[in-house]
Amino acid sequence: MTTDQIDDSSAPLIEHLIELRNRIMISLAAFVVGIFLAFAVWNPIFNFLTQPICNALEDRGQECGLVLIKLQEGFFVAIRISMMAGFIMAFPVIATQLWRFVAPGLYKSEKSAFLPFLIASPVMFFIGAAFAFYVVLPTAFSFFLGFQQSMTADPAAVTKNPDVAGIVFQGSMEQYLSLTTSFIMAFGLCFQLPVLLTLMGKAGIVTSKGLAGMRKYAIVLILILAAIATPPDMMSQIILFAAIYPLYEVSIFLIRRIEKRREAELRAQGLWFEDDDSTSSDVEEKPPAKP
Numbered sequence: 001m002t003t004d005q006i007d008d009s010s011a012p013l014i015e016h017l018i019e020l021r022n023r024i025m026i027s028l029a030a031f032v033v034g035i036f037l038a039f040a041v042w043n044p045i046f047n048f049l050t051q052p053i054c055n056a057l058e059d060r061g062q063e064c065g066l067v068l069i070k071l072q073e074g075f076f077v078a079i080r081i082s083m084m085a086g087f088i089m090a091f092p093v094i095a096t097q098l099w100r101f102v103a104p105g106l107y108k109s110e111k112s113a114f115l116p117f118l119i120a121s122p123v124m125f126f127i128g129a130a131f132a133f134y135v136v137l138p139t140a141f142s143f144f145l146g147f148q149q150s151m152t153a154d155p156a157a158v159t160k161n162p163d164v165a166g167i168v169f170q171g172s173m174e175q176y177l178s179l180t181t182s183f184i185m186a187f188g189l190c191f192q193l194p195v196l197l198t199l200m201g202k203a204g205i206v207t208s209k210g211l212a213g214m215r216k217y218a219i220v221l222i223l224i225l226a227a228i229a230t231p232p233d234m235m236s237q238i239i240l241f242a243a244i245y246p247l248y249e250v251s252i253f254l255i256r257r258i259e260k261r262r263e264a265e266l267r268a269q270g271l272w273f274e275d276d277d278s279t280s281s282d283v284e285e286k287p288p289a290k291p
Contacts, residue, residue: 023097030093034086042078045085049180052137053171056145066173073174080177091122117199121192128191128243129184136239137183143235145169183236190225190244194251201255208256211248218248 038045054064068074099118103111149167200206211218226240 020101023101027090027094027097030090031086034089035082036086037089038085039078039082042081042085045081046077046177049081049177052133052180053141053176056138056141057169059142060145060148062169066171066176069172069174073172077173077177080181084181095122117195117202120195124191124195125188128187128189131191131243132183132187133180136187136236137180139239140183140236186240187243190240191247193244193247194254197248197251198254198258201251201258206255208252208259211252211255215248219245222248 050064050066053066057064095118099115102114106114147167148169197206197211201208222241222244223237226237226244
């Protein structure tokens with residue numbers, strides 16, 4: 001290969017790298033703008049995130065309040081909320097830049113197959129996050145707060161046993177945000193399972209028959225994932241498992257539909273060949289008859 005040929009072959013690579021740099025810079029700029037916009041409203045966002053714990057405390061007749069254990073804790077909570085909300089606001093721009101970089105290298109059929117998954121991924125994350133916020137967190141917080149031993153909640157207990165120690169929830173602002181966002185992220189990411197498996201099925205990497213045959217292994221893996229992704233309590237792990245395993249079955253159903261559609265298309269084109277190995281192996285070739 002001559003020097004001119006090497007230069008010609010490297011030119012497209014340099015152009016792709018320049019385009020990638022520009023796409024990344026646009027995405028970073030959108031992320032930074034999102035952070036500044038979110039920082040201006042971080043307090044209402046935090047108040048919205050405290051709804052599960054406030055509702056659980058109000059059900060017990062307690063006031064909703066969190067404390068600052070460290071002096072700089074409030075500032076770092078504001079920064080953390082701003083970064084998360086900034087990424088959410090910048091995600092449409094980031095996804096658009098990713099699509100514009102990848103789309104020119106895809107065939108028309110690949111674009112039509114990949115684009116629905118690019119849209120379904122944030123939708124499924126939002127569904128998982130909403131499920132965690134409106135269903136899982138209220139249940140978990142109500143369970144955790146049941147271990148309080150508040151003398152004001154049961155005055156009769158003070159009369160009968162004046163030596164009872166009052167145990168009242170006084171949560172840290174930073175720890176509460178960390179626990180809440182951990183739940184939301186865990187469920188949001190786990191709800192990506194149908195998107196990931198269906199995309200792999202579309203690419204032919206996995207099959208519905210193979211996934212169905214691995215159910216017992218999937219149950220063990222989901223239990224391990226639930227133990228890692230959630231706080232160390234059995235109830236949260238059971239809730240996460242009960243939410244993820246049906247998604248595994250939904251993935252098998254979706255992949256089966258994709259396989260049937262692919263089979264119908266190949267049959268229409270005359271390119272489908274039945275696998276006759278199982279039937280041909282049972283048929284023995286008879287020797288020719290003797291004259």
